[in-house]
Amino acid sequence: MFAHDFIRNALLAGTPIALACGAVGYFVVLRSQVFAGDALSHAAFTGALAAAAAGVDLRLGLFAATVFVAALLAAIGERARIDDVTIGIVFVWVLGLGVFFLDLFNRGVNGGNGIVASRTLFGSIFALTTSEARLAALIGVCVVLAVLAIARPLLYATIDPQVASARGVPVPLLGAALLILLGIDTAEATQAVGALLLLGLIAAPAGAAIKLTAQPYQALALSCLFALASVWLGVIGAYLISSLPPSTAILGVAALIYAGSFVISFARREARQAALSAVSPLGQRAS
């Protein structure tokens, strides 16, 4: 299967995208900001449609819209900890604009076909050209490096913002930086799995990693690993089963991993409970 160009392109772009989603996703889940990712992914949709309506490169619209909305959310949010109502409201407006651009586009000279809308919404990792894949890989690597560079202070700012702020850590700035990285990551992943599905690649691997371990760096690595496994297994699965769209396959693997983490953490809790009740008849914590 690696003889095919489209598979090679898919994996070339998919690997860094997965790593970026896993790394950014870990912090996003830790800060309960998946909803912001959701809003950004819809902004990506609006941006792509606006670009289509204006007749410019889709990627320009994607990146402009997500980075702009990320900056907007960071600016509105109190100390870069945005509340869900603010996101919801921004969301409504962004989507309304998306519909408007869709109308414009459909009435324009290009004529209405659902292809742009459907590709933006659901993506197709098999449709990437070699140059698109190279660029996507490059941006993905940059996002991963940026996350690793700010990982330590960001972790501090997330776990205890007050103490971190007192120690001179720029808490609001880090929050804004994470949001903007999330925006870039979103625009990036939209091309591979689509605006509506990339949320799973951000949320599921990170949620599973946090469920399994409480150690930050371990969880960060696990999150990247899970995202990578989702993309690779998804691409292979979609190649083997032709009626399975690649985006669905990737998301399916991610959701299964997350479900598996629930089972494991449940089993662990049961085992611990059993061990505790074996030590002391009251089932209390021994130490």
Added chain:
Amino acid sequence: MNPHLSLNPLTDYHQLVVYPFMVNALEAGTIVAVTASVVGWFMVLRRETFAGHTLSLMSFPGASAAALAGVSLSLGYFSFCVAGALVIAAGSRTAGRRDFGQESAVTGTVQAAGLALGFLFLSLYGGILENLEELLFGSFLGIMTTQVQTLAAIAIGVLVFFLVAGRPLLYSTVDELAADARGVPVRLLQVGFLVVLGLAVGATAQITGVLLVFALLVAPAAAAQQLTARIPLSLGLTVLFALAIIWVGLTLAYFSVYSVGFYVATIAFALYLACRLSRTAVERIGRRATAAPAIA
């Protein structure tokens, strides 16, 4: 006859109700506005906006599964919305407490997985995405009388839930620990509320489209909660705002070429902005009024 918006409201009204589909749309819109805004009011208070959005998106796999299996659209919508609500409710707690990090991760995963399933069903169904836009962004052209009746039944169910469980739900929303200690079934209420939320958004999505349910769900409640903290007043305002949004939106969409979703979202956003600005203005005037005597 081509409808034209005139300055005379009476002729406008006659043009609006001349077609049965428009009457159906207005009736359905009214029912949906009341249901969605009341549910949305609790949703905003409970910080479950993300869950609300995710559940509204569940109607997309619901609709495509219904098309694939050949069952009625409403059945598909409601079963997927309720299933999504149950999964979110199950995954949102760690050691019996609400865990916001995991809740957001579970919600995001449910959303993406649900949409991925919907996409799969669509491509199995034939891969034709002709109605995708309509599904995502809504259409008020094809609402049938039976659909209006289903909507009314759902609305009554939802309102009865709030009549029965509204008070304890409010208690457990404002102070979960205290409510739990007083014997309020906090967990059961959360599951119940999410299921009701699923039903309400499933109903709303049929009018506004999957992506814009949100405009009716979150904007009226958020706007009203900007204006007042008194519960009955804020609930009443929420319903009023939602009705205004849907009526004006439907009217404008009827008289122009753009889709109803765009108008509904834009009006909702403008309304929220107006409420927020007016609150800021009132606060500033109030501060000046209290500051003035101190200076003098």
